[in-house]
Amino acid sequence: MIYPIYVDRDSFLHFLDPRVKILGTLLGIVAIMLYNDPLVLTALFILTFAVGRALGKIGVGEMLHLLKPLVPIVIITLVLWPIIYKPRLQGLLFGVSFSMRLLTFALLTFLLLMTTSQRDLILGFVRLGMPYEFGLTISISLRYIPTLYALTSNIMDAQKSRGWEMEKGNFLVRMKRMSAVLIPLLVASLKTAHELSIALESRGLGAAKKRTFLHDIEMRRRDYAAMAVILVLFGLALYVRYGLGFGHINMYG
Known part of the structure; x- marks a missing residue:
């Protein structure tokens, strides 16, 4: 039996086109990779939590439950970085940075799965050309x-x-x-x-080269508006990182 992550809620994220959520998740992961400042990454992690709670109506406990298996990895990261990087305080800060980055990656992925049914998720990938x-x-x-x-x-x-x-x-x-x-x-x-x-195999997977779908997806005004907001935020993240030089700490300089 496959235990689903998807939770059926009446929220803004649930009604968004899956293509918007897939592209938004990918751009969010890329944006997080731009930064290594622990304060910035912690703020982005909290912001992702807030988006899931406000726009997805996902409970804080539900999100924490999915992140629970990552706790041992976070602990190992926080312990090892002060050992391998000197001074130890700065090593600890980098440990916090990598931990927040990992948790935010996971949270973004889980929010995509929690607000998108398996059928719509597959359709989203297919309509993107995959x-x-x-x-x-x-x-x-x-x-x-x-x-x-x-x-x-x-x-x-x-x-x-x-x-x-x-x-x-x-x-x-x-x-x-x-x-x-x-x-x-x-x-x-x-x-x-x-x-x-x-x-x-019993459902005929691969029997026909061209598949038809009983249920299809279609972009609407709110989807285009959400995609525009995502692109603006991603552009802002690029400007803050490379235009203002904010949010990045030189580890080796």
């Missing part, structure tokens, strides 16, 4: 992330009920014990992929 199979592959790959997370949680709970202990022992011992989770996860993943391939 082959249908490519759009379907991207959609399934993104939707499979919460599936793996749910499978991992279920397997860990099942192993703990059988006396499996992950918290005890050194790092090597813990890594060895993780095989009790990784092997069932691999088997379950292969089984799910096999069932998915059978389902796609």
